[in-house]
Amino acid sequence: MRVLLVEDAVGLGDAVREQIADDGHAVDWVQCLDHARSSVRTTPYDLILLDLMLPDGRGLDFLRQQRTAGDVTPVIILTAQDQISERIAGLNAGADDYLVKPFDLFELSARVAAVARRYSGNPNPHIRLGDLQVDMSARTVQRGGLIVDLTAREWALFEAFVQRPTALLSKSQLEERLYAFGAEIESNTIEVYISRLRKKLGREMIETVRGMGYRLICE
Numbered sequence: 541m542r543v544l545l546v547e548d549a550v551g552l553g554d555a556v557r558e559q560i561a562d563d564g565h566a567v568d569w570v571q572c573l574d575h576a577r578s579s580v581r582t583t584p585y586d587l588i589l590l591d592l593m594l595p596d597g598r599g600l601d602f603l604r605q606q607r608t609a610g611d612v613t614p615v616i617i618l619t620a621q622d623q624i625s626e627r628i629a630g631l632n633a634g635a636d637d638y639l640v641k642p643f644d645l646f647e648l649s650a651r652v653a654a655v656a657r658r659y660s661g662n663p664n665p666h667i668r669l670g671d672l673q674v675d676m677s678a679r680t681v682q683r684g685g686l687i688v689d690l691t692a693r694e695w696a697l698f699e700a701f702v703q704r705p706t707a708l709l710s711k712s713q714l715e716e717r718l719y720a721f722g723a724e725i726e727s728n729t730i731e732v733y734i735s736r737l738r739k740k741l742g743r744e745m746i747e748t749v750r751g752m753g754y755r756l757i758c759e
Contacts (some may be wrong), residue, residue: 541586541656541699542716545569546576546602547618548594552641556589556618559645560652563679564696566719573597580606584716585613586659587652592619592630600633607634614655618643653677656703667702669758672741674702681741688740693718697733701746701756710753 543560547553548571557567568583570576573596579585592599603615614636619626622640630638636655639648657665657676665677673682679695681688690698700709700717714730734754738746747755 541565541652541696542583543567543587543589543652544576544579544583544585545589546571546573546594546599547589547591548572549591552618555645556648559649560589562692563649563652564692564694564699565652566696566717571595573599573602576602580611580613586717587655588613588615589648589652590615590617590635592617592621592626600629603630603633603635614659616648616651616655618648650677653679656699659703669702669705669756670742670745672745676702683741690737690740694733694736694740697730698737698741701754705756705758708749708753708755713753 543565545553545556545560545567547556547569553569553571557569560567568579568585570579571594573594580588590599590603599617599619603617606613606615615634616637616639617630617635618639618641619630620641627638636658637651639651653665653676665675667674667676671684672688674680676699681690681698696717697714700714711730718729718733734746734748745757747757749755
């Protein structure tokens with residue numbers, strides 16, 4: 541997924557960015573609402589991790605503005621404010637989940653995965669695709685009963701297909717799932733990862749539509 545992290549605390553921001561990147565997601569980290577607004581105007585995100593107290597305003601105001609504008613991007617609030625009233629206000633403003641600082645980074649990973657599943661239209665973490673058994677929560681794939689070892693980026697690419705089964709995904713859409721702002725992208729990166737996935741999951745699983753992109757075959 542492409543994730544926007546809005547957090548002004550440097551230590552926590554570093555830790556969260558590293559955790560989410562280790563999960564195979566591309567993370568853009570900004571430290572104020574002005575940069576967050578600029579980011580959402582130019583980049584389609586799959587998830588926003590949003591602090592509530594930022595140097596130039598309140599995260600809740602930003603969230604309300606996004607929802608009023610029709611933006612349905614899932615949002616998980618990260619905040620030190622643990623009052624019940626604050627949680628209710630966040631959820632009523634349109635947040636999908638709420639984590640109180642300090643939180644466990646592995647719990648954050650689990651909640652990110654859960655929100656992603658809900659928005660993909662399949663909250664069930666266990667999915668069957670042909671002879672593949674996929675556990676979206678554990679981030680594992682079995683083929684013919686044997687575990688398939690996927691790297692973080694291979695998983696991120698595969699997850700993009702699983703979340704939009706049969707949809708045609710362009711090369712640029714797939715690149716956005718793998719790379720944060722400023723990351724150098726080699727011209728054949730997506731082709732290389734598609735080739736690796738086909739070797740591990742079966743050549744018939746991913747179809748190439750010449751000049752347009754790729755799609756997952758779910759038969």
